[in-house]
Amino acid sequence: MYDEQYRPQLHFSPKENWMNDPNGLVYYKGEYHLFYQYHPHSMVWGPMHWGHAVSKDLLHWEELPIALYPDELGQIFSGSAVVDTQNTSGLKTSDEDVMVAIFTHHGEDNEKQSIAYSNDRGITWVKYAGNPIIPNPGQKDFRDPKVFWHEESEKWVMSLASGDCIRFYGSPNLIDWELLSVFGSEYGAHGGVWECPDLIQLPVEGEDQKKWVLIVSINPGGPNGGSVVQYFVGEFDGVEFVCDDRPEVVKWADFGRDFYAAVTWSNFPEPIWIGWMSNWQYANQVPSEPFRSAMSIPRKLGLRRVDGEFTLVQSPIDLSSLFKKAVVSNETITLRPSEIYQVKLDNRPLFAKANVLNSTASEFLITFRGEQERLEIVFDQKRKEVRIDRRDSGQISFSELFASIDRMPLARLNDFTLILDKTSIELFVNQGNRVMTELFFPLESEFTLDFRALDGEVILENVELRHLESTWK
Structure with a gap:
């Protein structure tokens, strides 16, 4: 059930x-x-x-x-x-x-x-x-x-x-x-x-x-x-x-x-x-x-x-009552163009948040990735926008209007909170000044979360990644 x-x-x-x-x-x-x-x-x-x-x-x-x-x-x-x-x-x-x-x-x-x-x-x-x-x-x-x-x-x-x-x-x-x-x-x-x-x-x-x-x-x-x-x-x-x-x-x-x-x-x-x-x-x-x-x-x-x-x-609202043991807790992570910081995900929801201490990168990317499919969040410093790309995110053929790159203006990135469930992503940026909510329907069952920087580096601090218990249990 x-x-x-x-x-x-x-x-x-x-x-x-x-x-x-x-x-x-x-x-x-x-x-x-x-x-x-x-x-x-x-x-x-x-x-x-x-x-x-x-x-x-x-x-x-x-x-x-x-x-x-x-x-x-x-x-x-x-x-x-x-x-x-x-x-x-x-x-x-x-x-x-x-x-x-x-x-x-x-x-x-x-x-x-x-x-x-x-x-x-x-x-x-x-x-x-x-x-x-x-x-x-x-x-x-x-x-x-x-x-x-x-x-x-x-x-x-x-x-x-x-x-x-x-x-x-x-x-x-x-x-x-x-x-x-x-x-x-x-x-x-x-x-x-x-x-x-x-x-x-x-x-x-x-x-x-x-x-x-x-x-x-x-x-x-x-x-x-x-x-x-x-x-x-x-x-x-x-x-x-x-x-x-x-x-x-x-x-x-x-x-x-x-x-x-x-x-x-x-x-x-x-x-x-x-x-x-x-x-x-x-x-x-x-x-x-x-x-x-x-x-x-x-x-x-x-x-x-x-x-x-x-x-x-x-x-x-506070999700801490659902927190499992942290995958990453209160870490500082430096992302460079030649490296990918990768976290393997199990099949439970994920809570992620971080502060951006410094960024010289043109783009900072967070990718929910399987073998053949991906959902990608791009913080684009040049274009001053956030993009969520779900064109290769799994099932998309049920509607010609579903596969999309969706955009949100953002002058600068200070912090983000991300809630990832089986079919949805909710992104809160800069203490909730900007929000994006998107559906996706993955076909695969094994995924990683990739963090990357392009053309420069990004320093993330107070990084927290936690799997969450199902609320149906």
């Missing part, structure tokens, strides 16, 4: 069949709830349900029965969940705080917002008799409500994707909603439809201020093709979001091909999010069986001023 050829060992995936966007992320009494878009009858996208899993540590997950099924109002598309601690909704009927899920009912060319509620810690759900709570205003794409309690204005606030902009709604009780404002038609990237918004407030590292960050997924329109997450930094007064940046500025949360629909957990003091690890360009065709798709590693979020720009920074 959970040991199939392409089964991730660190990342949540359903036991079987199709999964996409994370939904209803909420924390309550020691449990992190992960709901997700789920088709229980096929490994490709189909009529959407809310699948459900819970975890006490964001690493080990227990899959639970389906939470929400389609009904006469339509399929159950994406949304969010909150703990209504003050019972503003009046839906509480037990000693537990009532949980309220706010989701999109997707009918034929008619999307509207509905709610369901749970009085038993999120195990069973009852759909509200008065659904929908927000009818469709005559727009084809009108979905993915993300709700939070706004303390200053003492109301619930909803961010809702509406075509290629975001509508904000307010409510005193999660049932009666009024339109507050609209943002985005002139801002950011518009290569595709906007989806899965989230509005969060983050403290700025090293500064005595907080800023609001509006997260918006967009499909297509990514810098390397297909699905991607963009974000905006600014102010929110309970009614309007005002972006700090010029309208034409675009900020990507993850430059890889395989991080989408990411949203944060509600009712938890620390900002942590998770994303769907795939891309709509080929998600239905990837060769994993008997399931399809996985979630990213949950990531802590922060906001940092980098070269004068507010930048969303991400770091993986």
Whole structure:
């Protein structure tokens, strides 16, 4: 069980069949709830349900029965969940705080917002008799409500994707909603439809201020093709979001091909999010069986001023509880053009990190290599970019759009953290200023990790390489 050829060992995936966007992320009494878009009858996208899993540590997950099924109002598309601690909704009927899920009912060319509620810690759900709570205003794409309690204005606030902009709604009780404002038609990237918004407030590292960050997924329109997450930094007064940046500025949360629909957990003091690890360009065709798709590693979020720009920074949650004996620990390694530093890998996930003490090389390469296949990361100092090359990474023929060289701008390399699972790589650069997430599907079973420098040397310090235990054990 959970040991199939392409089964991730660190990342949540359903036991079987199709999964996409994370939904209803909420924390309550020691449990992190992960709901997700789920088709229980096929490994490709189909009529959407809310699948459900819970975890006490964001690493080990227990899959639970389906939470929400389609009904006469339509399929159950994406949304969010909150703990209504003050019972503003009046839906509480037990000693537990009532949980309220706010989701999109997707009918034929008619999307509207509905709610369901749970009085038993999120195990069973009852759909509200008065659904929908927000009818469709005559727009084809009108979905993915993300709700939070706004303390200053003492109301619930909803961010809702509406075509290629975001509508904000307010409510005193999660049932009666009024339109507050609209943002985005002139801002950011518009290569595709906007989806899965989230509005969060983050403290700025090293500064005595907080800023609001509006997260918006967009499909297509990514810098390397297909699905991607963009974000905006600014102010929110309970009614309007005002972006700090010029309208034409675009900020990507993850430059890889395989991080989408990411949203944060509600009712938890620390900002942590998770994303769907795939891309709509080929998600239905990837060769994993008997399931399809996985979630990213949950990531802590922060906001940092980098070269004068507010930048969303991400770091993986603590994985030390999964650490095996170190392959390399706290070493200093000097890479020269004539040498390859090589580590033989077993068939378990790998955690790697290092600081770059000095570099005169034109390129610094990290290669995950078998006999005939490879996945290569290139830190190119001349072009000021990072490239992930998966053209020879194993199975690539399932989609003509999969084999790729994907790029991320990077002025300088100070450090990196790398999480390698059976079919994915997550790269965090410069304390999470830049992130890339990519899938690959190797055919071989024996690999090495090669570190090389071209046209100069690279000195790495505090190098740590560790195999990780499977989270399914």
